[in-house]
Amino acid sequence: MIELSTEDRNELAKNSFAFPEQRKEPLENASHVRNAVARFNQVKNVTDEERDAAWKRIxxxxKKFDVELTEKSWREVGK
Known part of the structure; x- marks a missing residue:
């Protein structure tokens, strides 16, 4: 995975994250998208509505980075 430095991460717009309010799970490339899915259930203190919105961003x-998702919903992640 391509690592983002703290400085680079801080410069990303909020809409560059699956969870923009928490600035969690950047979605800057295919590797980040795969990582966001893998770590989806590790994000704490978010509502189901925030998870729904994050999943739509993922x-x-x-689609943009040509990453195939086997899950149809965030509720299927890790199952």
Whole structure:
């Protein structure tokens, strides 16, 4: 995975993250999208509505970076 430095991460716009309010799970490339899916259930203190919105952002990024998602919903992650 391509690592983001703290400085680079801080410079990303909020809409560059799956969870923009928490600035969690950047979606800057295919590797980040795969990582966001893998770590999805590790994000704490978010509502189901925030998870729904994050999943939509992940789906859009997956399409943009040609990442195949086997899950149809965030509720399937890790199952």
């Amino acid at each position: 789906e859009a990024a997956a």
